[in-house]
Amino acid sequence: MARENPRWGYRRIQGELVGLGHPIAASTIWTILKKAGLDPAPRDGPGRPGDSSWPRRLTRSSPSTSPHVDTVVLRRLYILVAIEHGQRRVHIAGITAHPTGAWVTQQARNLLMDLGDQAEQFRFLIRDRDSKFTAALDAVFTGADIGIIRTPVRAPRANAIAERWIGTLRRECLDHLLITGPRHLAQVLQEFVEHYNTHRPHRSLRQQPPAGRTPPPSTAIVRPLRRDRLGGLVHEYVKVA
Numbered sequence: 001m002a003r004e005n006p007r008w009g010y011r012r013i014q015g016e017l018v019g020l021g022h023p024i025a026a027s028t029i030w031t032i033l034k035k036a037g038l039d040p041a042p043r044d045g046p047g048r049p050g051d052s053s054w055p056r057r058l059t060r061s062s063p064s065t066s067p068h069v070d071t072v073v074l075r076r077l078y079i080l081v082a083i084e085h086g087q088r089r090v091h092i093a094g095i096t097a098h099p100t101g102a103w104v105t106q107q108a109r110n111l112l113m114d115l116g117d118q119a120e121q122f123r124f125l126i127r128d129r130d131s132k133f134t135a136a137l138d139a140v141f142t143g144a145d146i147g148i149i150r151t152p153v154r155a156p157r158a159n160a161i162a163e164r165w166i167g168t169l170r171r172e173c174l175d176h177l178l179i180t181g182p183r184h185l186a187q188v189l190q191e192f193v194e195h196y197n198t199h200r201p202h203r204s205l206r207q208q209p210p211a212g213r214t215p216p217p218s219t220a221i222v223r224p225l226r227r228d229r230l231g232g233l234v235h236e237y238v239k240v241a
Helices: 010-019 026-035 054-059 101-121 135-142 156-172 182-198
Strands: 068-070 076-083 090-096 124-127 147-150
Touching: 010 026, 076 101, 076 156, 076 182, 090 101, 090 182, 101 135, 124 156, 135 147, 156 182
Parallel strands: 124 147
Antiparallel strands: 068 076, 076 090
């Protein structure tokens, strides 16, 4: 797993093994990797050596964690994301090249309609102070008995779960793809969010995915994982012919 997925640390590998029905301590994995001469920490990212080939340089995003993507034709697309704090479940509310207050408000209405009765369990919406988050947007949620909490100015840690997910999306998906347009981005996000919600282990959830763990089949074996998504453009999601 470490060789096939060089960005995975030993705790991520532990989560994948738990999903296959093989509970093992993270310290044991660290010891095995060290004896095999493999760095147990991710070997890609700021301050670490990584792939510097031209596709990676072309697709690598700016240091900002703003949820936007630059396409191959230099068109910037913006993503509206909502995350359930309790379970870390992600919802993509919309994609657009021209975000406005009216567009964000409409996507909020659509999101509440998609959530249906599930929206009743949410008590607060935490958002930043972007000018596109208008009073009309707040009214959509307050009308559903959901309170509004605005984060302090320039305090990303006040909304750390959303900031963390945006970084994960970049590191594990978008930094390795050439996006051609809105339809392509929507397809990629749909695949990644399904993987994130139903498979990817989370330390805060005891190595369970947001949607809960599906018991592995009795024939499950340890082998390179996640090789069935996104047509081979991300190492974890290579499709083998």
